[in-house]
Amino acid sequence: MRPKPPAPPGPVRPNTPVDPLAQPPRLRPLFPQPPQHQSPEPFTSRGQNPGHTPPPAGTSEQPRVQISDLPGGSRQTPTSLNGYLLSPGLLRNMQPANEEGLRYIVGRQFVDVKEIGTVYVEFDDSLGTYRAMDPYRKLAPGPALHRNTGETTWSLSRPLKRPHPTDSDGAAVVSSKQPSPEPLPIHLKAATTELLNEHFKRLYPQMTHGERVVLLRSYNLSPRQHVRLRDDLITNPLMLPRWADSHKLRSMDVDDPTRFDALHQEIEPLLLPLRNGKLLPRDLGDFDESVSAEFLEAFRAKLGYLRNISGCLYRKDIPGLFRADERTPFEFYNDDRMLPRLKHPRGATTEKPISATVSLQLVKAYAHNGIGSPDPDYLRYNNQKNKYPGRKPGEPDVEPGESDNDWSDVSDVELDAERNYETIRHNQQFVFAYVIDTRNMEVVLREENHVLNDAATRKGAWFPDDELEALISTSKRGIESQRLWLLDSTLTRAAKVDDISQQAKYGDSIEERTHSGAFNRHEYDALIDKVALAGKPTLTLDPGQEWFANDIVWPE
Structure with a gap:
């Protein structure tokens, strides 16, 4: 039984003796009272107080109050972000923060910490938020950061925790909070976790x-509907709202054209930013595990994804992809195709994969800005049909071993099995950049598989390794040369490799000069100019735009 509270003080009873001298004890003041000020004595003409006795000659009067620094103190205010802050020079080409407070460079995330600076961040599932990180992994993970309400900046302080929906007696408390802005992706997973660990546990205590x-998955709720359900259960924790049951029934009706509307409105606009590295897979949490498997499979089909024999999702409507490659356009033209070369793990595409990227900026980096040397391992093959690597002049014979050129034996392309031939391209000085026409080809995209199909990894599916990477499933004959376009040295104009090769004069040794080490990119640029003057199609890329796969519009 709860003890009764003491009765409030009332008026003094008439028969109660009162000692008029009794006074409550006085509390000692926390600080000594300052002395009472007296009227200052007039100063003499020499500025001294008449009552002041000067110190003896040869001595100096010490001040009554001495000020000194604290031992070990520093006048500079330290922060726990020291060592994680980016230098101003790294911020020049960085995009401003988006509505989620995140800034991006080639898929990596950065945030502006208010009144401190900019740091690289990664999402920490255990903390439910982003934390500062050292991009070079030389420092331990930094402190957690929290988004400032209504701003694109972040801070080290944690936002106020929402009160529990019940008071100490267990009675429901009606939420009085004002409608909040649209939740950010980092809050969505937290809402789902709260639903399972608090609200559903209270409603269904008998369940594991x-x-x-x-x-929860059977309700097929969108990420923001998870937040809505969480908020409704805070207001009324005793039962699920009616709209959730209605949505569940509608989502299970395969004949209802509106069954995917809520999910489609939230997820479809995120796919292109996800593909282009503006949104990271972990920003959406475990999305593929938030709805039922049957509903998710039908939803993926509505979005235009197909599933290959490896269990990976692919699309056939990607206009084009970018690839850096040391092979010349003449080699592709002479062979009528681009062949896969080095080994890729199996389990991603239906046929043999060729890797590419969705980002022109990345292919520029892979091509070393057009001035870096190719990987020397690639230059040990004189031709893409060589099954085994050769040897440089003066090197000993290469020991017999397995081929690195893993082109399938079922291909109708015959490989050259010669060993220990003398290499001719080991001095090549630059890498080419190509655009591949991938319309109506099977393209497996890394980021989208991680978000929409991550469960497939547990079944042996393999996704591309690098950020913004895609794999093209090639036919048994490789990728036809008609699909290959060579970019010029400025990466602003491209022409088909077939048209470029046909513009070269018979007997001209442009390719030989490239293989021998000449930096003759200008000769390939001149051939692209000739293609344009001949009225053949060329692809133009605006240098002021950041180009991605879906931005490509092929000339008719």
Whole structure:
């Protein structure tokens, strides 16, 4: 039984004796009272107080109050972000923060910490937010950061925790909070976790955690609907709202054209930013595990994804991809195709994969800005049909071993099995940049598989390794040369390799000069100019635009 509170003080009873001298004890002041000020004595004409006795000659009067620094103190205010802050020079080409407070450079995330500076961040699942990180991994993970309400900046302080929806007696508390802005992706996973660990656990105490997961997934709620359901259960924790049951029934009706509307409105606009590295897969949490498997498979089909024999999602409507390659356009023209070369793990594409990227900026980096040397391992093959690497002049014979050129034996392309031939391209000085026409080809995209199909990894599916990487499933004859376009040295104009090769004069040794080490990029640029003057199609890329796969519009 709860003890009764003491009765409030009332008026003094008439028969209660009162000692008029009794006074409550006085509390000692926390600080000594300052002395009472007296009227200052007039100063003499020499500025001295008449009552002041000067110190003896040869001595100096010490001040009554001495000020000194604290031992070990520093006048500079330290922060726990020291060592993680980026230098101003690294911020010049960085995009401003988006509405989620994130800034990007080639898929990496940065945030502006208010009144401190900019840091590289990664999402920490255990903390439910981003934390400062050293991009070079030389420092331990830094402190957690929290988004400032209504701003694109962040701070080290943690936002106020939402009160629990019940008071100490267990009675429901009606939420009085004002409608909040649209939740950010980093809040969505937290809402789902709260639903399972608090609200569904209270509503269904007899269920295991796994059973509650299956139950929540059966409602097929979008990420923001998870937040809405969480907020409604805070207001009324005793039962699920009616709209959730109605949505569940509608989502299960395969004949209802509106069954995907809520999910489509939230996810479809994120796919292109996700593909282009403006949004990272972890920003959406475990999305593929938030709805039922049957509903998700149908939703992926509505979005235009297909599934190959490896369990990976692919698309056939990607206009083009970018690739850096040391092979010349003449080699592709002479062979009528681009062949896969080095080994890729199996389990991603239906046929043999060729890797490429969705980002022109990345292919520029892979091509070393057009001035870096190719990988020397690639230059040990004189031709893409060589099954085994050769040897440089003066080197000993190469020991017999397996071929690095893993082109399938079922291909109708015959490989050259010669060994220990003398290499001719080991002095090549630069890498070419190509655009591949991938329309109606199977393209497996890394980021989208991680978000929409991550469960497939547990079944042996393999996704591309690098950020913004895509894999093209090639036919048994490789990629036809008609699909290959060579970019000029400025990466602003491209022409088909077939048209470029046909513009070269018979007997001209442009390729030989390239293989021998001449830096003759200008000769290939001149051939692209000739293609344009001949009225053949060319692809123009505006240098003021950041180009990605879906931005490509092929000339008719």
